[in-house]
Amino acid sequence: MRPENYQAINQPPSNEFELNFGPNHPGIEGNYAFKVKLNGDEVVAAKADAGYLHRGFEKLMEGRLWIQNLALVPRICVPDPAPMEVCYSLAVEEICGLEVPERAKWIRVMQLEMSRLAAHLFAFGGHAATTGMYTPMFWGVADRDLILDRFEELTGGRVYSIYNIPGGVRRDVPEGFLERMSKLLDYLESRLPDYDSLFFTNQVFIRRARDVGTMSQEQALKWGVTGPPLRATGLEFDVRRDDPYLVYDQIDFDIPTEPGGDALSRNLVRRAELKQSIRILRQVIERLPSLKGPVRCPIPNPLAWNVPAGESYARVESSKGELGYYVVSTGGDKPYRVHVRGPSSMHAVQVLEKLAVGARLEDVAQIMFSLDACPPEVDR
Amino acid sequence: MEDIPYKYKGSILNPLKTLGFFARKPVTVPLEPREAAVNYRGFHVNDWELCIGCSTCQKVCDNAAITMVRIPGLPEDPVKGIRNERPAIDYGRCCWCGLCVDICPTSSISLTREYVHTCREDELDSYFILPDPNGMHGEYYPKGWAKTDDADLVDLDRQSMPEQGPEERLQSFGEFVGGYDTQQAIVEASRCVQCGMCHDSCPANMHAPEYIRAIWEQDLEEAVRQIYRTNPFAHVCGRICTRRCEAACSIGVRGEPVAIRWLKRYAMDSVGHERVREIATENRGDYLSGHKVAVIGAGPAGLTAACDLARNGHQVTVFEALPEPGGMMRYGIPSYRLPYNRIDDDVDVIRAMGVEIHCNTRIGEDVSMAELQQDYDAVLLALGLPFGRSTRIPGSEHKDVRSAVDLLRRISLDEELEIPKAAVVIGGGNTAMDIARSMARLQIDRHGKADITVTALEDADHLLADPDEIRETGEEGITILPGRGPKQCEVNAAGDLVGLTTVGVISVFDSEGRFAPQYDESDIQRHEAGMVIEAIGQLADTELLGEELTEQLEWNRGRLQIDAGCRTSEDWLWAAGDLVNGPDVIHAVADGHRVATSIDNYLSQQVEATS
Numbered sequence: 001m002r003p004e005n006y007q008a009i010n011q012p013p014s015n016e017f018e019l020n021f022g023p024n025h026p027g028i029e030g031n032y033a034f035k036v037k038l039n040g041d042e043v044v045a046a047k048a049d050a051g052y053l054h055r056g057f058e059k060l061m062e063g064r065l066w067i068q069n070l071a072l073v074p075r076i077c078v079p080d081p082a083p084m085e086v087c088y089s090l091a092v093e094e095i096c097g098l099e100v101p102e103r104a105k106w107i108r109v110m111q112l113e114m115s116r117l118a119a120h121l122f123a124f125g126g127h128a129a130t131t132g133m134y135t136p137m138f139w140g141v142a143d144r145d146l147i148l149d150r151f152e153e154l155t156g157g158r159v160y161s162i163y164n165i166p167g168g169v170r171r172d173v174p175e176g177f178l179e180r181m182s183k184l185l186d187y188l189e190s191r192l193p194d195y196d197s198l199f200f201t202n203q204v205f206i207r208r209a210r211d212v213g214t215m216s217q218e219q220a221l222k223w224g225v226t227g228p229p230l231r232a233t234g235l236e237f238d239v240r241r242d243d244p245y246l247v248y249d250q251i252d253f254d255i256p257t258e259p260g261g262d263a264l265s266r267n268l269v270r271r272a273e274l275k276q277s278i279r280i281l282r283q284v285i286e287r288l289p290s291l292k293g294p295v296r297c298p299i300p301n302p303l304a305w306n307v308p309a310g311e312s313y314a315r316v317e318s319s320k321g322e323l324g325y326y327v328v329s330t331g332g333d334k335p336y337r338v339h340v341r342g343p344s345s346m347h348a349v350q351v352l353e354k355l356a357v358g359a360r361l362e363d364v365a366q367i368m369f370s371l372d373a374c375p376p377e378v379d380r
Numbered sequence: 381m382e383d384i385p386y387k388y389k390g391s392i393l394n395p396l397k398t399l400g401f402f403a404r405k406p407v408t409v410p411l412e413p414r415e416a417a418v419n420y421r422g423f424h425v426n427d428w429e430l431c432i433g434c435s436t437c438q439k440v441c442d443n444a445a446i447t448m449v450r451i452p453g454l455p456e457d458p459v460k461g462i463r464n465e466r467p468a469i470d471y472g473r474c475c476w477c478g479l480c481v482d483i484c485p486t487s488s489i490s491l492t493r494e495y496v497h498t499c500r501e502d503e504l505d506s507y508f509i510l511p512d513p514n515g516m517h518g519e520y521y522p523k524g525w526a527k528t529d530d531a532d533l534v535d536l537d538r539q540s541m542p543e544q545g546p547e548e549r550l551q552s553f554g555e556f557v558g559g560y561d562t563q564q565a566i567v568e569a570s571r572c573v574q575c576g577m578c579h580d581s582c583p584a585n586m587h588a589p590e591y592i593r594a595i596w597e598q599d600l601e602e603a604v605r606q607i608y609r610t611n612p613f614a615h616v617c618g619r620i621c622t623r624r625c626e627a628a629c630s631i632g633v634r635g636e637p638v639a640i641r642w643l644k645r646y647a648m649d650s651v652g653h654e655r656v657r658e659i660a661t662e663n664r665g666d667y668l669s670g671h672k673v674a675v676i677g678a679g680p681a682g683l684t685a686a687c688d689l690a691r692n693g694h695q696v697t698v699f700e701a702l703p704e705p706g707g708m709m710r711y712g713i714p715s716y717r718l719p720y721n722r723i724d725d726d727v728d729v730i731r732a733m734g735v736e737i738h739c740n741t742r743i744g745e746d747v748s749m750a751e752l753q754q755d756y757d758a759v760l761l762a763l764g765l766p767f768g769r770s771t772r773i774p775g776s777e778h779k780d781v782r783s784a785v786d787l788l789r790r791i792s793l794d795e796e797l798e799i800p801k802a803a804v805v806i807g808g809g810n811t812a813m814d815i816a817r818s819m820a821r822l823q824i825d826r827h828g829k830a831d832i833t834v835t836a837l838e839d840a841d842h843l844l845a846d847p848d849e850i851r852e853t854g855e856e857g858i859t860i861l862p863g864r865g866p867k868q869c870e871v872n873a874a875g876d877l878v879g880l881t882t883v884g885v886i887s888v889f890d891s892e893g894r895f896a897p898q899y900d901e902s903d904i905q906r907h908e909a910g911m912v913i914e915a916i917g918q919l920a921d922t923e924l925l926g927e928e929l930t931e932q933l934e935w936n937r938g939r940l941q942i943d944a945g946c947r948t949s950e951d952w953l954w955a956a957g958d959l960v961n962g963p964d965v966i967h968a969v970a971d972g973h974r975v976a977t978s979i980d981n982y983l984s985q986q987v988e989a990t991s
Contacts, residue, residue, distance in 0.1 A: 067533075068442035071477035142408045149417075156421040156491070156525045162477045170482065170531045171419060197397055294530070301535050302483065303439055304570040304596050 023052040032375035046356035048349045054379040061338040067302035074160040082115035083318035085164040090314035091327040092166040103291040104168035105246045110284045113277045118147040119319035120270045123372045130365040131208045136199040168296025209264035213355040213367035224346040227321025231257045232265035239317035263370035342377025416493040420524035421476040424511040430488035433463030434575035434630040437480035445473035458580035461628030468510040478525045483533040485630040492521035536635025539568040546855040553715045565646040569596035578625030583970035586610045603647035608660040612687040615722040618645030622964045660729045667693040671983045674756040679707020680965045681957025682762030684972025690734040701742040711789040714818045744924035761955040765918035775869030780877040784815040784915035799826045800910030804880045807915030808836025809844040813853045835864040879908040945978025
């Protein structure tokens, strides 16, 4: 029997609740937050919450000399910093009409592919960790460290190379470097079967990742997806081949694709790209000794360097997708405006929000890692 | 993908694969200390001997991590361009980008292969470290990222100056240096790192960094404004300055210094004269002090002082014995180096400042010193050194043994001169080169062929003339014989001068650095010439002072005794320029400023005393 004044209260179902995922969470790349609404362990809605890494890179660049920005841009993506400095340099070179020497172009390709290898090792290691497999993570990080050793030798810095300068690169390749690089490539190639048997062909991983975070090719194009996530939907698009920069048009490499569009496919594309990067690096090692000459063209004194008024958009294929720098000069010694098109600004925000819906809570971290989203690219 | 068998469903035996790893080295291994790569960008090291304290590292540092710290024990010499400041680095800010290394003009700063450092107990709260040649805290670190040709961000080569070839320029007294065009000037100005060594070394402390920057920004009126802050002889110094600034330029440590003189010339030539006059007189107030100042001598020192005093509201009158103002600039420097119309432009600006100039007025004849003392509140002697010194060697009293300054003056005055077919010049300074090159031009004009020999006491590496002058003199076919001392002017039986005999020089100075040439008497050479020209130094003409005043004044080894403000022992009389300090236009300009300040202070005190 109900009391006379009884009124039914219309309240939301008690099985839905909100959960803060991040900004400090082992399943998030960097400091980044994700608010998910759950029904049981199923995500019914998700909202990206960026800004924890905001340092105002784009605005900072407007107050610094053209050359000083080279020390700043690599910080926009820690795991894959080389494309940042190369792309910024390409944009400035385009405005100034600087002619980069052939040798410097090949060295830049080497740096970019080394960085891609390091970033992919990091990414699949991270993905493995989100599915509870820690050995691939240790392997990925340890083998990436061997590439960082070579970066240290080539550029003087392990993570932030700060190796490029508009007009070329800052140092020539050290003596004996190419042999050591070649040995490293042999080692990495010998490791690929190990990675396969432990991770990429491991049924534990395949069953966890298949049909998780799936998007169609049509969706990918609509959402501005680029890089491995786009190629994992079956579309063969790669800036290196479709809008060649540096000397990529003189290099043989395949563009791996996968049809699935899911977390598994994205990882398999990265695994195939490891092999392609090794292939590209071998061609650079073969070609570089025959290219003599300077590694950069002269530029004016950086303290009094007015870049002519103009604008340019340079794009490169980073490990995460299409990275672009839109640089505007009004003829001054500092950029008027620099806009960074980080691929993760799409992948980590709207794409992740959409893919997370319908997934289970334990797959959210997996989806983010499979997109290889890099929060500082969002917070630039 | 074909090479990844991910569709492979697995086998029950797969786990056995792991057994193979027992025989392999672990992928992750404990870290062991190891040396960093050869190019590693670790902590800084700085070679204090090479470092000149120019602070360029500080300017390029994108983290503002570098502070220049004064080290009192280190040498400091503005003339050589050395400051006793060294960079200290805040490792809480540094990002190890190494731009400081790549831009360092001297290549003194490098990065090391060290990346572990423990602060000393007394600096636990600080990451601020002063690297020296021994690393940090005397702990040696091997060098890592250091300067290489690949990475050098300093532009070591200057823009070449367009000039006529020797054949062409010998045909006339016209200016043969063309001047920079706009593009060249911008590129040359962009080489400057704004260290300010030029400002410190300039006797007049010209604001060179500021006007170079303004030229780079193509704000040429601002450049002119900056030049006129300290130098009313902007056109003159843009052409014939001895440029102490370039000797101190930090780019000059490893490369060619910034062409500061040519940049000044470019700025002055690019702005119209009317506008220059407006800019130069911008800060002249309409205040009139009521004081009168007389300046004797319209050379650079006298006119600079006159200009400063007029700007401060005093009524200034300049007396000049010769027909045109300019002093040695007009009557000592040939017009192929300094065209007269440029001196006229500079003098016109000084006149616009309110200075009155009376030419053809010789003190002692037209006006007496006593009259000046009577009529003016202060009198400045800026007489210069109009007479040439003589070698006093046998035969030097012959009428065809001439003084270089006297000849140069006569050439400027367009007087009729007897030009010999061959002449020998004694001396190795700029005056010797000037008269040699002027005579060569006159010889070509009269005889179609030049024959001039210059003999100098100093050896080829220590000639006193400007290296550019020496190069140009050589290009014009004039023989320079270094290391030869004059012995005798030879006169034949008919009484005609026939040549000069010289003797080889062993040394010019004695062990204590005093002038005491030693000769090798076995090394005698004879140079045939119809004229011997002495260019070995100049003398003052102090006769105009009169006996009484000369008696009253204090002298020091034949030179007028003056105080730090260029005031003589008589309280109404000042002296400046070559007469008391040497030896060039920019020093005379500096002297002019100094004496003007002293006179202005004196006159201001008089106002206070009477009011």
